Amino acid sequence: MKDSQLDIYTKFSTAQTNDELWSSLHTALADYGVTSVFYGFAHSLKLAEAIGNKAAMYHRTSHPASLGEYYQHKNYHYINDSLPVLHCAVSTRSFLWHKDEEWENATYIQKHMRQVNSSIGLEAGVSIPLRFSAPHGIGGIGIATGGLEPFEFDKLWNERQNEIKNIVYGFDMLTRKEHLDEIFPLTNREKETLQWLAVLGSPACNIGRKMGVEDTTVRTHLTSACKKLKVHRPEQAMVKALVLEIISL
Amino acid sequence: MSFNLDLYEHFQSALDKQDLWEKFQKHIRGYGVSSAFYGAAASARAILEQGLVNAGTYLDSHPKEYRDYFDKEFRMEDDLTAVHCMTNSDPFLWHDRKQWGNPTHSQYQFMMDSMEFDMGVGATIPLHFNHHGIGGIGLSTAGMDGQEFDKQWASYKQEILSACYMFDEIFRRNHIEEVFPATKAELEVLTHLAYGREPKKIAHVLNKSHSTVIQQLQSAREKLNASNNEQAIVKALIFDLLSL
Numbered sequence: 001m002k003d004s005q006l007d008i009y010t011k012f013s014t015a016q017t018n019d020e021l022w023s024s025l026h027t028a029l030a031d032y033g034v035t036s037v038f039y040g041f042a043h044s045l046k047l048a049e050a051i052g053n054k055a056a057m058y059h060r061t062s063h064p065a066s067l068g069e070y071y072q073h074k075n076y077h078y079i080n081d082s083l084p085v086l087h088c089a090v091s092t093r094s095f096l097w098h099k100d101e102e103w104e105n106a107t108y109i110q111k112h113m114r115q116v117n118s119s120i121g122l123e124a125g126v127s128i129p130l131r132f133s134a135p136h137g138i139g140g141i142g143i144a145t146g147g148l149e150p151f152e153f154d155k156l157w158n159e160r161q162n163e164i165k166n167i168v169y170g171f172d173m174l175t176r177k178e179h180l181d182e183i184f185p186l187t188n189r190e191k192e193t194l195q196w197l198a199v200l201g202s203p204a205c206n207i208g209r210k211m212g213v214e215d216t217t218v219r220t221h222l223t224s225a226c227k228k229l230k231v232h233r234p235e236q237a238m239v240k241a242l243v244l245e246i247i248s249l
Numbered sequence: 250m251s252f253n254l255d256l257y258e259h260f261q262s263a264l265d266k267q268d269l270w271e272k273f274q275k276h277i278r279g280y281g282v283s284s285a286f287y288g289a290a291a292s293a294r295a296i297l298e299q300g301l302v303n304a305g306t307y308l309d310s311h312p313k314e315y316r317d318y319f320d321k322e323f324r325m326e327d328d329l330t331a332v333h334c335m336t337n338s339d340p341f342l343w344h345d346r347k348q349w350g351n352p353t354h355s356q357y358q359f360m361m362d363s364m365e366f367d368m369g370v371g372a373t374i375p376l377h378f379n380h381h382g383i384g385g386i387g388l389s390t391a392g393m394d395g396q397e398f399d400k401q402w403a404s405y406k407q408e409i410l411s412a413c414y415m416f417d418e419i420f421r422r423n424h425i426e427e428v429f430p431a432t433k434a435e436l437e438v439l440t441h442l443a444y445g446r447e448p449k450k451i452a453h454v455l456n457k458s459h460s461t462v463i464q465q466l467q468s469a470r471e472k473l474n475a476s477n478n479e480q481a482i483v484k485a486l487i488f489d490l491l492s493l
Binding site for chain 2 (some may be wrong): 133231245
């Protein structure tokens with residue numbers, strides 16, 4: 001028998017690791033003809049606009065590897081290079097890839113990217129925008145149904161889009177609530193240092209006094225926290241940790 | 250239902266924060282409230298480290314001699330109602346000794362001294378916002394005894410709570426710029442700092458001189474009542490002044 005929506009959620013919430021959750025997502029979505037998934041989120045839209053998707057966003061994908069290589073190679077990484085990604089950033093409505101009317105005002109690059117995607121089997125599918133920690137956090141999930149004709153997926157979407165959305169939202173929420181430590185593996189001491197940075201501010205001796213450690217230790221923790229959060233400066237690490245709720249004040 | 254909508258529109262129509270505060274007080278006076286205190290801050294830790302005045306903002310209509318006495322004699326941690334707000338979300342009824350738990354000597358003294366000022370009967374409603382933000386509304390009903398208050402509370406709890414939550418929402422949404430009057434340009438510079446850019450880089454990106462950026466950061470800190478850039482960023486973030 002097919003799993004009910006509640007069963008799916010229960011399975012998601014008992015996942016021990018991020019990998020297990022990721023694979024449960026694929027199992028759940030396979031019932032809807034989904035063959036591969038792209039998942040991404042960022043703590044700031046404007047930052048993603050400014051420095052590009054890859055640098056600002058956490059992402060994970062099971063789309064064909066050839067697509068990844070193509071993106072890397074061509075340096076196509078800005079938010080507006082991909083219309084579905086851009087759409088997720090500015091709208092909360094789902095974006096059906098194969099609807100021609102969605103692409104009417106697309107730029108040359110966006111149309112080109114669509115062709116590339118179609119050529120490797122990513123023709124029918126949908127991008128679903130995600131939001132968290134309003135108004136800052138944004139993200140999206142793109143799901144491809146490689147084996148379906150666009151009209152078949154269309155029919156499925158019309159009938160069962162709520163189920164698909166529930167699965168996707170449940171996955172996103174649990175990834176951020178339960179598995180963020182695997183994505184950004186900060187130690188408790190590093191989190192504590194960021195916490196005190198947010199409350200007391202610089203210089204490091206403020207924080208060191210509070211935590212009973214040397215300034216140099218504070219700086220070491222901050223540098224390491226920056227690295228793990230994939231940012232360059234403590235201010236940004238602090239903001240990212242706040243928005244993603246990695247630290248709580 | 251229409252009652253709440255009317256109140257919402259009434260609060261929405263406030264011209265400034267003082268006007269909103271007066272509208273709120275006038276409304277809850279209908280339930281026997283004689284004076285009120287509103288406080289909101291970036292986080293509980295910030296309040297404990299910097300005090301409420303530096304960590305956030307407040308409005309107060311409690312008797313001045315009461316405020317003066319307690320500011321002089323007690324610390325934040327001595328106020329059971331404040332401590333309650335930092336760790337709970339349900340209302341705290343001042344005169345309900347069951348809610349006092351095991352108070353410290355100072356906390357007990359605080360509650361007993363409050364009664365001397367006829368500030369022993371009332372309720373504190375904790376507020377939480379944007380995951381990290383914290384606050385509370387204290388409502389005093391001087392002249393009422395505990396039993397009268399309990400009766401009033403049993404009948405109008407929902408109305409009182411929704412008025413408080415509505416006030417807090419609208420205060421933070423519509424009037425926070427009066428409290429922290431940072432300009433667009435100052436907030437923009439702060440946002441770029443939150444992106445992890447150094448002032449020199451910010452100057453380059455925004456096509457400003459380095460000294461302008463430094464000066465705008467300083468004035469942002471002043472207007473946000475923050476002693477350094479990190480505190481300014483956090484406060485602006487949690488009070489929704491920055492859009493990342």
